[in-house]
Amino acid sequence: MMHGLVFSNGYEKEISVGNSLITSYFRCGCLSSGRQVFDEMFERNVITWTAMISSLVQNELYEESLELFNQMRSGPVCPNSLTYLSSLMACSGLQALTGGRQIHSLLWKLGIQSEVCIESSLMDMYSKCGQVNDAWKIFESAQDLDEVSMTVILMGLAQNGFKEEAKRFFMKLFESGIEIDPNMLSAVLGVFSEDTSLSLGKQIHSLSIKRNFGFNSYVNNGLINMYSKCGDLEESAKVFSRMSQRNSISWNSMIAAFARHGDGCRALQLYEEMRSDGIAPTDITFLSLLHACSHVGLVEKGMELLKSMTDVYGIIPRAEHYACVVDMLGRAGLLNEAKTFIEGLPVKADMLVWQALLGACSIRGDPEIGKYAANQLILETPESPVPYVSMANIYSSRGKWKERARTIKRMKEIGVSKEIGISWIEIEKEVHSFVVQDRMHPQAELMYGILEELLELMLEEGYVPGNVTPTECQTGICLTRYIQNFQDLYIFGGNLEDMSKYALDIGAGHGYFKRNEESEQLRFQQRGFGFH
DNA sequence: TTAGGGTTAG
Numbered sequence: 001m002m003h004g005l006v007f008s009n010g011y012e013k014e015i016s017v018g019n020s021l022i023t024s025y026f027r028c029g030c031l032s033s034g035r036q037v038f039d040e041m042f043e044r045n046v047i048t049w050t051a052m053i054s055s056l057v058q059n060e061l062y063e064e065s066l067e068l069f070n071q072m073r074s075g076p077v078c079p080n081s082l083t084y085l086s087s088l089m090a091c092s093g094l095q096a097l098t099g100g101r102q103i104h105s106l107l108w109k110l111g112i113q114s115e116v117c118i119e120s121s122l123m124d125m126y127s128k129c130g131q132v133n134d135a136w137k138i139f140e141s142a143q144d145l146d147e148v149s150m151t152v153i154l155m156g157l158a159q160n161g162f163k164e165e166a167k168r169f170f171m172k173l174f175e176s177g178i179e180i181d182p183n184m185l186s187a188v189l190g191v192f193s194e195d196t197s198l199s200l201g202k203q204i205h206s207l208s209i210k211r212n213f214g215f216n217s218y219v220n221n222g223l224i225n226m227y228s229k230c231g232d233l234e235e236s237a238k239v240f241s242r243m244s245q246r247n248s249i250s251w252n253s254m255i256a257a258f259a260r261h262g263d264g265c266r267a268l269q270l271y272e273e274m275r276s277d278g279i280a281p282t283d284i285t286f287l288s289l290l291h292a293c294s295h296v297g298l299v300e301k302g303m304e305l306l307k308s309m310t311d312v313y314g315i316i317p318r319a320e321h322y323a324c325v326v327d328m329l330g331r332a333g334l335l336n337e338a339k340t341f342i343e344g345l346p347v348k349a350d351m352l353v354w355q356a357l358l359g360a361c362s363i364r365g366d367p368e369i370g371k372y373a374a375n376q377l378i379l380e381t382p383e384s385p386v387p388y389v390s391m392a393n394i395y396s397s398r399g400k401w402k403e404r405a406r407t408i409k410r411m412k413e414i415g416v417s418k419e420i421g422i423s424w425i426e427i428e429k430e431v432h433s434f435v436v437q438d439r440m441h442p443q444a445e446l447m448y449g450i451l452e453e454l455l456e457l458m459l460e461e462g463y464v465p466g467n468v469t470p471t472e473c474q475t476g477i478c479l480t481r482y483i484q485n486f487q488d489l490y491i492f493g494g495n496l497e498d499m500s501k502y503a504l505d506i507g508a509g510h511g512y513f514k515r516n517e518e519s520e521q522l523r524f525q526q527r528g529f530g531f532h
Numbered sequence: 533t534t535a536g537g538g539t540t541a542g
Contacts, residue, residue, distance in 0.1 A: 019533045050534035082535045089536075117536040124537070151537040183538040190539065221539040252540045259541090287541040320542070352542085 013042045019051055026055035046080050054086040062090040066099060081112055088121040097129040114142070120149040127156025151184040158191040166191050167200070180207070182216040189222030198230040214242075221249050228257030248282050256288040264296030283315050287324060294328035302328045323352040330360020335369045351380045362390045365397040385416045 018041045025034035038044075038052045049072045056065035069087045072079060079087075084107060091100035104122055107113040113122070119142050126135035139145075139153045150173060158166035170188050173180065185208055192200050205223055213219045220243050227236040240246070240254045251274040258267035271289055274281065286309050293302030306325055309315045322345055329338035338357055342349045354377040361370030374387035388411035395404035411417070439448075 016533070023533065045533095047534050052534090054534060080534080085535055115536095120536045122536095146536095148537045153537095155537070181538090186538045188538090216539095218539045223539090225540070247539095249540045254540095256541060282540085284541055291541070323542090 013040055015041070015043055015045055015048060019045075019047050022048065022051045022055065026051075026059065031055075031059060031061075044077060046077055046083065049077055050080065050083045050086065053083060053090075057086050057089045057093065060093060062093040062096075065090045066094075066096075081115055081118060084112070085117055085121050088118075088125050092121070092125045092128045095129050097126075097131065100125040100129060114144075116142075116144040116146055116149060119144075120146075120152045123149060123152045123156060127152065127159060130160060132156050132160040132162065147179065147181045147184055150178075151187050154184070154191070155187050163191060167197075174207075180211070182208070182211075182213045182219050185211075185213060186216070186218035186222040189219070189226045193222070193226035193229040198227075198232060201226040201230055215244065217243070217245060217247055217250065221247075221253050224250065224253040224257060228253075228260055233257060233261045233263070246277075246279070248279055248285070251277075251279055252282065252284050252288060255285060255292070259288045259292035259295065262295050264292040264298060267292035268298075268301065281313060281315075283309075283318065283321070286315065286317075287320055290321060290324035290328060294324060294331055297332050299328060299332050299334065319347070319350045319352050322347075322349070323356040326353055326356040327360060330357060331363065333364060335360060335364060335366050339369055339372065349376070351377065354380060355386070358387060358390050362394055365394055367391075367394050367398060367400065367403070370394045382414075383416055385411065388416065 018037050021037045022034045025031070025037065034052070034055060038048065041048060049068070053065045053068050053072070056062075056068065066087060069079070069083065069090070072083070084103060087103055088100060091097075091103065100122075104113070104125075107118060107122075112118060119138055123135040123138050126132065126138070135153060135156045139149070142149065154166050154169055157163075157169060170191075185204060189201065189204055192204065201223075204226075208214065208216075208219050208223070220239055223239045224236045227233070227239065236254065236257045240250065243250060251270070255267045255270050255274070258264070258270060267289060271281070271285065274285070286305060289305050290302055293299070293305065302325060306317060306321065309317055309321070322342075326338045326342060329335070329341060335357075338360060342353055342357065345353075354373050358370060358373040358377060361367075361373055370391060374391045377384070377387040388407055392404050392407045392411075395401070395407060439445075
């Protein structure tokens, strides 16, 4: 009503009215109306331009916002700090390093590069563009630092592969008694939960209780994820049940937690509760649900969910959803059905989908469909060793040694090669590294002995090598429990022997083993970065 | 009347 009145009077073309209207329209999601007011204004000041640019950024329309920023710069109105800030955020969103650097040099010329908000935005831009070194330089020379800039650099380190440094950084902040706000805490939970550091996670939990952050949904959602990724599903469920207000991320996190632990039934049950609570599922809810169905072999239920996604909620499935379905069919041994499903897809199958099919063929040892999937994958990613290695493995599992040799030869001819994966663990500042079948370590015999013991325990639990069944999911949980005990031993004064029990890659992938690409961390330390 | 960081899948 109000805007109709304003429009009919033409007042919206005046600066003061137009500026207010732009902000209000964007706040209520009326993007085109906001833009229309902007386009039709007689005169625009710095607030008009900045309101428009920042509104576009907040709606993730980064390219459009940068176009407007450039347009502004060629006109008579000069940008101010807030305009530059919004443009930097657009560069972060687009991971546009060149544009970000250009804005950085403009800020230098204007002498406003050291305002704390500008510095944190610059650090964020560099981190998101993969240039954590540049972010670190700004951090080191910064005059003012606050919770935001601390969180930015912490996330920057973690997201660029320097997780250990990020942890040390946080521990320093924690020990120094600096004010830690809930935003930083939820960011830290995300970093810590990927490394199965249950005891650290528990410390953060107690800190959040002490600081009275118990009502913060970001912190609680972070705790749900941290506990579930660290193997303590019941603690996740406790955090979830104590929450007074749950948003879709809370529900998704808890559903994913059950799915991750192989408890498909509880995941599906929770989905029903979510719906009866009136919370609409999102595309991510369906990914977790399909994942859950895949791991417990609930094929029909999974197909029903996929259908309801579009029919009931109007969510268009993405390639990830289709890949989950292919994985589900494949794990259930329905390889032909998986192939037919892919052929009937409304969109062109991508790498993820073919990888899922090939993965299923590897598990089942199916050379025929495997070859079909591998060829499709080679078309998508000609430089990848994955299809060749998978095919070689399928052939060896079937005793087809000639075919295996031919595949390896072909791989060499084309010039693709697989980098050997190295696992390592740091014990008392010494790094112990391993490759597959490695017997170079002085205590290798002891370690292989323990590995055999673990395998026995797994077999007792019903583990069938190479056969993925619901039982194996149970075994996965069991294995997590054993490993957790070993970790406790270490934390409470264990020795090398206890550590070596999980220094071996027993294939569970629970995060104790540093992957190859993380060797960056060592280089980082050698360069004298970070905290020692 | 324009402002910086945070939680979910794989």
